Every structure is written in structure tokens, then in C-alpha cells.
Amino acid sequence: MSVHAPADTDLRQQVHDAARRARVAARTLGTLTSATKDRALHAAADSVLASVGEVLAANEVDLDVARAAGTPAAILDRLALNPQRVDGIAAGLRQVAGLPDPVGEVLRGRTLPNGLRIRQQRVPLGVVGMVYEGRPNVTVDAFGLTLKSGNAALLRGSSSARHSNEALVTALRAALVAEGLPADAVALLPSEDRATVTHLIQARGLVDVVIPRGGAGLIDAVVRDALVPTIETGVGNCHVYVHAAADLDVAERILLNSKTRRPSVCNAAETLLVDAAIADRAVPRLLDALRNAGVTVHDDPSEDDLRAEFLSMDIAVAVVDGIDAAITHVNEYGTGHTEAIVTTDLAAAERFTGEVDAAAVMVNAATSFTDGEQFGFGAEIGISTQKLHARGPMGLPELTSTKWVVWGDGHIRPA
């Protein structure tokens, strides 16, 4: 550990103190019944609604700062709250209250030949850290999912949403206290200093997992410097591969939806791969369709283009020589998020789904479907692009660990 300036030492102490309080809270949260947690989620929703005046006033402060800094309109829109959006935030908490509680679910169990009864059951992770850059609603969504799964949440949001987040967390903590639950089930860490993130991801033994949500830079930094386990989320260089046996009507529809539905999200397509066997007729048609939809086509892509997660109305295009080359390209350039093939050929579909190494592989469906709500999870905390623990959209079960509980009757193991 390098030498810290006093201010940094103070900040680390502050993060560690928050983590210790969260650990104490987590021990209580892990023992709550579903009914108690659901009542708390509804109380939190009520409290957010009752605080709408304070929340909107705080949001206005954040917006003023952002406007003064010349923040682009699209970013301002992501930051902005209004009564409808606050209603939506509260409704999200009630929705989580309606989801099944993962804690206590028995995943496996048996009676061993010696009579020992063993069962593997879901337990909370403990203290879950979240680092995010997004809109203020992420603060409340993360609280709802972590509380329902019996975890305490340490939230490190964007400094641009600082006042909004503080007002929301104040409302959440007030509801917890009114319900007789520990306020430290949720805490907001200081957002002014990037060092907060470092202290959070290095608080080994105090924090059980950190989930970074944001761009590739944030996620790389977190993975590189972390001493606590992390879950990589959401970097998506997603491909649509138009196979030789594709129906081009289907290909065009899926390509446009994958690229243009919401270009700024991680499940948007960033590269089009066209099979060489049909390139002559497919490439002009698909590129025309993209351009007509307002997409900038990088049809002579650089290596950087092929690796880019544009998150904008841009797409790289490459011609690949058959299914083998397509699979190799996707596994080389993809980020393991979502990959789609368009084909009428069953063998090609089977090979693509079997050999592409990604969280989700689509056959004749848009990449846009990789999403916890779409998959029926009710809500998601993020989309994991790593292979350990959770892969793809993460709902409530992914916020749990497991524990083996073994009941005996004085059993000892023979030598």
C-alpha cells in the first residue's frame, strides 16, 4: 500500500467505517423474513414519494451545476428527475417487493449414506458495493435489489448526481428506521474523489463484492485495482452475423433493431459481419438500410473500429468467409456480451450457439433482448460479462451466495 496524504487516509477511514457499519447491518438483514423486507420496500417507496419536494429540489441543484459546466442535453436528460420519474422510482421498489425472495432457497440437498442431512441454500452475499455513473434511479434500484436479497448496499454514484442521490438515500434510510430496520442497509459514499472507488474495491474482508456499472475504463480500473471480488458488467461489442443462408428481410429487421433501438446501451450491436457468400447482394442492401436509418457505417474498419463499443449511431462492417471465420472473429473481437446469427440453416445456428463464447447468443433475434426484464427476472442489477458467479442479466438470485447446512446426530468421520 502506498503512502497516503492525510486527506486520503481520512477518506479511506470513512469508507472503511461505512463498510463496517454495513457489515453490522448485513447481519440483521440476512435474518429478515420476506414479509419484513417487502414491507420495508413499500415503506421506502412511500418515503421517496413523500420526499418528492426535497428530491426535486436537490436534483435542481445538480442540474444547475451540470448546466453551468456545459453538460450536453442528452446527459442532462439522464440526470433530470420530475414527478413522473420519481413515481417510476417508487414503483420500481414495489415491483421488487413483488419478486420472489431468493434467500433460503434450497438448491440441492440429500441424506448421505451415513445419515447426515446436507442441504445447499441461498444466503445473502453480505455487503455489496456498487460503483455507477448513471441516473439517480440506479441508487434506488440498487437499494431495492440488495435489500430484497438480504444484503447491505454501499453506493458510490456519480458526483454529478450527488445532491439527488443524497436526497433519495435520506428518504430510504428514514423509511428503514421507521420500520425498525438498520439505516445502514444503504449508505452513500462520497462521490467527489475517485479515491473513494479505490478504497471501496480494496476493502478486503469488509466488502463482499463490488459491481461496477459504467464504461470500459471504469470497469478495467476496478478489475485491475480490486482486492475484493468484482463482477464485470455491461461492456458490449455485440455482433450481428448475417450467415450465407440468412433471410435478408429478417437480417435487415434484426440489424436495424439491434443497432438503432437504443444505441447507447450495452446490448446494442456495434459490428455487422456479412458472410462472403452473399456479400455482393447483402452488403449494399444492409448498408443502405443502416444509412437510411441515420447510422454512420464504418465499412473499411480499422482494428480500433472492430474493437469499439461505439454506444452511438455508428457500426463497423466486415465480410467473413463462412461460419468458422465468423465464430473466430466474434470470439476474438467480442466482449462476451451478446452475439446474434441470422440464418435459416440449422447446422449453422447450432455451431454458432455452441461455439460462440458469450453471455447470450441469439438465433434470429435482436441483440436488444439481453435484459433482465425481458428475460423475466423482473429487474436487474446489471449484465455480467464475466464467466464466474453470474453471466448475463443479473437478478436477485445473482446477489446471493450459498451455504451448506449439515445436520447430524453426533456424526464423526471414520479414519
Place this chain on the structure above:
Amino acid sequence: MSVHAPADTDLRQQVHDAARRARVAARTLGTLTSATKDRALHAAADSVLASVGEVLAANEVDLDVARAAGTPAAILDRLALNPQRVDGIAAGLRQVAGLPDPVGEVLRGRTLPNGLRIRQQRVPLGVVGMVYEGRPNVTVDAFGLTLKSGNAALLRGSSSARHSNEALVTALRAALVAEGLPADAVALLPSEDRATVTHLIQARGLVDVVIPRGGAGLIDAVVRDALVPTIETGVGNCHVYVHAAADLDVAERILLNSKTRRPSVCNAAETLLVDAAIADRAVPRLLDALRNAGVTVHDDPSEDDLRAEFLSMDIAVAVVDGIDAAITHVNEYGTGHTEAIVTTDLAAAERFTGEVDAAAVMVNAATSFTDGEQFGFGAEIGISTQKLHARGPMGLPELTSTKWVVWGDGHIRPA
């Protein structure tokens, strides 16, 4: 990345080259049928048996080096092979061939309201690194489990077992080639230099997971320096808590078995906690029993004693004031491996199993039962003491990730 001396750069290149070859092999391994993998496992067993002469000769070289270095007899015994042990190693491969193949198992699946068919299925992790200090049989066990789960194995064993490991891996690779499978399904990394471990755990993008098996020092170093995901294994400061309502006959039996059955393994008990309510009669009796069994009792334990994983015939003893203090002590000092309560009181058992944060919690059973074979997994690659991905004994399913496969019919997502 710091500047490396040329030799170190070469070593890193060597590890990265091995990892790249393993990745290529892994793509093939992931598509093999269970029948093909099982045939290869039997062929590998045959090959090990056919190579018994070379293996024992190589082992003799390792033993000579170890003897010349003054290695203690217990360590020499762990290193030594003989015809019976080689038979056992081959039998282990055949046992893994008989276990169910985890790859392709469908964990969840449904047809969404829009008609998309989604299913979550098990897929191999890819390239699995293992760092271990143990006996040469670990080399073959790790190969068997990784092959069966469709993964390529990069093995970094102890330099003391170098010649034995090389002879075994040569036999395994010959069998793979004879079966028409990639030899790089298993590779042995150089063991002379600790830097090999560093290069392996920093080969992000080339290695999917590294599992360290060894003492706390190795595991801490791996977790600290790793850039690839790791699974912490096997450090066990396990407690036996004798509750106020314990049957002391049961307590004595469980305590002795937990401490003395095999003191050098991670599921051995290292601390006895006695409830203050029965300390007067329980402590003298239990300590006598321990001492009569040859255990050194640390009955006025230092903080270090309470944190120690002795792995020897030593035990720390502390008196705790009731179930709350016991749970707090275990959660503070335990390593999250295995914790046992001895009690006839149902409420105490429920509280202990509910609130103790560990991979396995035992009621009236010895800590020695935390073991993949005992749990019915057939074999284990290690015992995870972390909360993400896998917790407790890890068998074949724990060597897999998952993938969502989504089949549509030209589906696009509405705005």
C-alpha cells in the same frame, strides 16, 4: 507493468504462449461429447499405467533431490509414488469418467410471452489455471476434472514434484493425441520460478480462472496480484462450539474427530469454543480428552492463536458467553470454511446455522465432513472459501460457467 529482466520477459512469453495454445484446445474441448471425453479419460488412465516405469523413475529423481535437501519424512511421503499410488491415480481418472457431464445441462429455460425461447445452459469456463503445492496426484486429478468439464488445464505444480509431474503430463498428453484430441488440453508450466505464478494470474483475456490450492500465503498472494478471476480455496480456521445444552459425550467425540482425524487438512478444527454456562464441567473434561489424544491445548490463547490455522495437533480454546458471543466470535475469527455447533437445543442450532457466515455449518457433526467425496460429488478440485461462484467443495459443475441461448424467428424488441 514494471520493467522485466529479459529472462522474466521470456518466462512471461512462455506462460502466455501456453495459455494461447490452451485457448485453442479449449475451443475443441467445449464441443466434445461426454462419450468422447470419457473415452479419453480411460485412455489417459491406461497411459498412466503403461508409463508407470517412467513415472516412478522420475519420482525417484524428485525424491533424491528432496532427500538431499533434508526434506522431512512427512513431506517425502506426500511426494512419494509407488505402484499402488499410481494405480490409485489411474483409478481416479476412471472415476471421473463415470461422473455426470455438467456441460450442456439446462439450468433454466422458458418461452417468453413474445415467443422467444430462452435457456440457460452450462458451458466450460475455458482455460483453468491451477497453482498447487501438493502431491503429484493433484496433477492428474486436476486434468481429469477439467477435461470432463470441457476445460483446458494450465498446471503450475510444486518444483519439488517437477520430474514426477512432467512424466505424468507426458503420459496424459500422449493419450490425448492417440485419441485425436488436442495435447494442449493439459500443460505443465515451469515450476522453478515464482514469477510463473504471477504471469499466470495476470494473463487477463488468456486465462479464465485460476484456482490456487495451498497455504494462506499462496492464496493471499494470488488474490492480491491477480488480474484474472480466482477462486480462494481451503484456508480453514474451523471452530467447534460446545453450546450450553450440548451432550458432552457427543461434544467430546465430535471435537476429537474434528481435531485429530487428519490435523493437516483444511477441514480440521483449530479452535474450541465452550459456552460459559457449562465451562466449569465441560472445559476440564474436553481438555483432558484433547491432551490424552496428544493435542497441545492453547487454553490461554493469544490473538494469533485465535486466528491460526495450525494444521497440526494444536488447538486454541476460548470460553464464550452464550450463542450470540459464539456467533460473533466465529464470524470474526473464522475463515468461512466450516463451523460446527454441538447442542441439543433446536433454537440454538437454528440461530447458529442461520447466522454463521461460512461455506459449511454443521450441527452435531464433525467439521471433517466438508469434502466433495463425502458430499457425494465423486471428486473435488478444491474447497472454496469465497462467496462468489462457488462456496464449499467444488466438483464438476463448479468448473463451468453458463450461457443464455435464445432462439427467435426474426424477433425485434419494441421501442
